[in-house]
Amino acid sequence: xxxxxxxxxxxxxxxxxxxxxxxxGIALVAANQRAPITSVGPLIGSIRESTGLSNxxxxxxxxxxxxxxxxxxxxxxxxxxxxxxxxxxxxxxLVLLAGLVCRSLSGTSIGTLFAGTVLxxxxxxxxxxxxxxxxxxxxxxKIGLMTGVYSVSMNLCGALASGISIPLARNxxxxxxxxxxxxxxxxxxxxxxxxxxxxxxxxxxxxxxxxARERRSLWRSGMAWQVTAFMGLQSILxxxxxxxxxxILASRGMSEDAGGWMLSxxxxxxxxxxxxxxxxxxxxxxxxxxxxxxxxxxxxxxxGLFIEDTSLIPLWAILIGIAxxxxxxxxxxxxxxxxxxxxxxAELSGMAQTVGYLLAAVGPLLFGLLHDLTHSWTAPLLLLxxxxxxxxxxxxxxxxxxxx
Numbered sequence: 252x253x254x255x256x257x258x259x260x261x262x263x264x265x266x267x268x269x270x271x272x273x274x275x276g277i278a279l280v281a282a283n284q285r286a287p288i289t290s291v292g293p294l295i296g297s298i299r300e301s302t303g304l305s306n307x308x309x310x311x312x313x314x315x316x317x318x319x320x321x322x323x324x325x326x327x328x329x330x331x332x333x334x335x336x337x338x339x340x341x342x343x344x345l346v347l348l349a350g351l352v353c354r355s356l357s358g359t360s361i362g363t364l365f366a367g368t369v370l371x372x373x374x375x376x377x378x379x380x381x382x383x384x385x386x387x388x389x390x391x392x393k394i395g396l397m398t399g400v401y402s403v404s405m406n407l408c409g410a411l412a413s414g415i416s417i418p419l420a421r422n423x424x425x426x427x428x429x430x431x432x433x434x435x436x437x438x439x440x441x442x443x444x445x446x447x448x449x450x451x452x453x454x455x456x457x458x459x460x461x462x463a464r465e466r467r468s469l470w471r472s473g474m475a476w477q478v479t480a481f482m483g484l485q486s487i488l489x490x491x492x493x494x495x496x497x498x499i500l501a502s503r504g505m506s507e508d509a510g511g512w513m514l515s516x517x518x519x520x521x522x523x524x525x526x527x528x529x530x531x532x533x534x535x536x537x538x539x540x541x542x543x544x545x546x547x548x549x550x551x552x553x554x555g556l557f558i559e560d561t562s563l564i565p566l567w568a569i570l571i572g573i574a575x576x577x578x579x580x581x582x583x584x585x586x587x588x589x590x591x592x593x594x595x596x597a598e599l600s601g602m603a604q605t606v607g608y609l610l611a612a613v614g615p616l617l618f619g620l621l622h623d624l625t626h627s628w629t630a631p632l633l634l635l636x637x638x639x640x641x642x643x644x645x646x647x648x649x650x651x652x653x654x655x
Contacts, residue, residue, distance in 0.1 A: 272447050273389050277397070278404040279441035280340060280378050285409030286434050287351060287371045288316050289518070292493045293416045293511035297427040302361050306619045312368055313494040317486070317612035319372025320379060324604040327380035328597040336381045336597075337448040344442040347374035348435055355432035376608075380600045383586045388593035395533030398584050402525035406576070408437065410518030413493070417511045469598050472655040477648035478585045478599060483607030484642040485578035487614040488549065488635060492517065492571065494615040499628050503561050513568050520572025521579070528580035533588065541577055542646030548574035549639040556632055578642065581650070589655050599655055614638070 291298070295309045330339045347370070354367025382401060390397040412434065419430035469475050496517070497510030505513070532538050548570050555567030586603070590596045614634075621630045 272444075274397075274400065276441075276444045276448055277382060277385065277389075277401055279437075279444045280344065280382060281401045281404040282408040283344070283347060283434075283438050283441050284375050284378050284382075284405050286412035286437060287347065287375065287431075288313060288490075289409040289493050289514075290412035290416045290431055290434060292495075292514060293413055293497050293507065294420060294427040294430060295494070295498070296507060297420060298364075301427065302364065304361070306623050308361075309619065311365070311616060313490055313615045314612045315365060315368045316372030316375060317490060317608045317615075319369055320376040320608035321605050321612060323373050323376040324380050324601045324608065326601075327377045328384075328594070328601045330377075331381055331384070331597060332594070336385055337445070340378060340381055340385075341442065341445050341449060343374040343377035344438055344445060346370055348438045348442065350374060351432060351435040351438060355428045355435075376604065379604050380597060383583055383600050384593045384597035387587045387590075387596045394587045395530040395584065398529035398533075398580065398587070399526035402529065402576075402580055402583060403522055406518055406521045406525050406579075410515045410522070413518060414512050414515030417508050469595075469602060469655055474589055474649070474651070474653050475599055475602060475655040477645055478582075478589055478655070479603040479606045480610075480645035481578075481585065481607075481642065481649045482582045482603040483610035484638055484645055485575070485582050486607055486611035487638045488578065488642070489575055490611055491614040491618045491631075491635060491638075492575075495618050495622075495631065499556060499632075500561070500564060502628060503559060503564070505561055505564070513564055516565060516568040517572040517575065520569040521576035524573050524576035525580050528577045529584045532581060532584050536652045537650060538581060538585075538588075539647055539650035541581060542643065542650045545574050545577040545581065545646070546639055546643040548577070549642070550636065553632060553635045553639065556635075557629070581646070585649055589649070589653070591654055595655070 291312050295312065298304065298312065299306075299309050327339065350367045350370025350373075352367070353370060354364055356363065356367075383398070386397045386401060387394060416427075416430050419425050419433060420427050423429075425433070493514065496514050497507065500510040500513055501507060528541070532541055535541070552567045552570035552574060555563060555570070582603070586596045586600045590599050618631045618634060621634065622628060624630075
């Protein structure tokens with residue numbers, strides 16, 4: 252009779268260790284979801300010089316991963332049902348590592364450069380879809396907190412990648428290839444941390460009828476489309492800024508190093524708010540006030556980029572970072588708050604990232620094309636303003652207290 256409390260007491264450390272393993276794995280996978288892409292922006296000038304790419308083609312280096320996100324996202328939830336999410340994420344990490352190696356060994360070969368970029372995009376798309384559903388499944392009572400941890404890990408490494416790319420390439424003498432290759436070490440660490448999760452038991456597969464019902468109802472849901480639009484528009488804003496902010500600031504007279512660090516400042520400014528915003532959002536029945544705040548901050552920050560004076564650039568970068576943090580956090584937590592099950596969250600995540608990233612893929616390319624055509628940053632910056640206005644419209648729908 253007295254053995255049961257002893258067994259429970261002895262089980263607690265194991266439960267704590269298991270939770271720690273789950274948390275570490277999610278954090279490290281999240282850390283790999285932006286760094287391989289945000290590290291490219293500050294190095295675009297060097298890549299152009301080395302390979303002879305035009306501005307439009309250089310914009311494809313950040314557009315191609317988004318197209319890959321749109322291409323593979325619909326399959327992630329299906330594969331997770333068939334093989335378990337843990338195994339699918341591990342496969343994605345191995346593909347990501349292969350893509351980083353391929354891209355870094357490209358030299359002046361444009362084909363190899365883009366092949367590696369495609370692999371990176373395909374791998375990251377799987378993690379983008381499945382990690383939010385794993386958070387909902389493994390931490391159902393701490394969705395806001397765990398979404399915050401996930402978001403901070405992603406944005407912290409994204410910010411570091413932007414800031415240290417130029418120093419690694421020039422000061423450390425690694426060149427742009429070596430600077431991009433360094434992130435393979437982080438991917439390898441994430442894969443090693445994920446190994447214990449491969450022992451997770453297989454989940455029962457859904458019947459074909461259940462799958463058809465789920466897919467049919469989701470794609471016919473107005474709420475699902477509003478979440479999808481919100482996801483796509485916040486992605487458009489983020490990836491256009493990641494790709495072109497250093498070049499915009501260079502036209503204002505800032506050095507490449509300073510431009511790279513301003514991009515880092517945007518992402519460092521996101522960190523505390525990507526942690527806090529999901530917690531706040533999870534405690535609110537209606538997230539529309541947060542949507543309004545997000546768009547207001549975007550408008551002020553983007554508006555500041557029209558001004559030639561560079562003295563206030565850090566302020567505009569911080570405001571854009573805070574807005575981006577709220578936008579990204581809301582997009583991520585909508586997958587959980589607007590669904591009832593982890594599988595439904597994966598389905599919504601897959602839908603939102605398929606359509607959303609397809610929209611976002613147009614952003615960096617169109618941004619560069621507008622600059623090539625007008626030889627000015629005014630038209631591209633107006634594109635950012637328009638995207639922020641549309642974000643408000645989508646967020647007013649997605650922020651309502653309803654499920655898909």
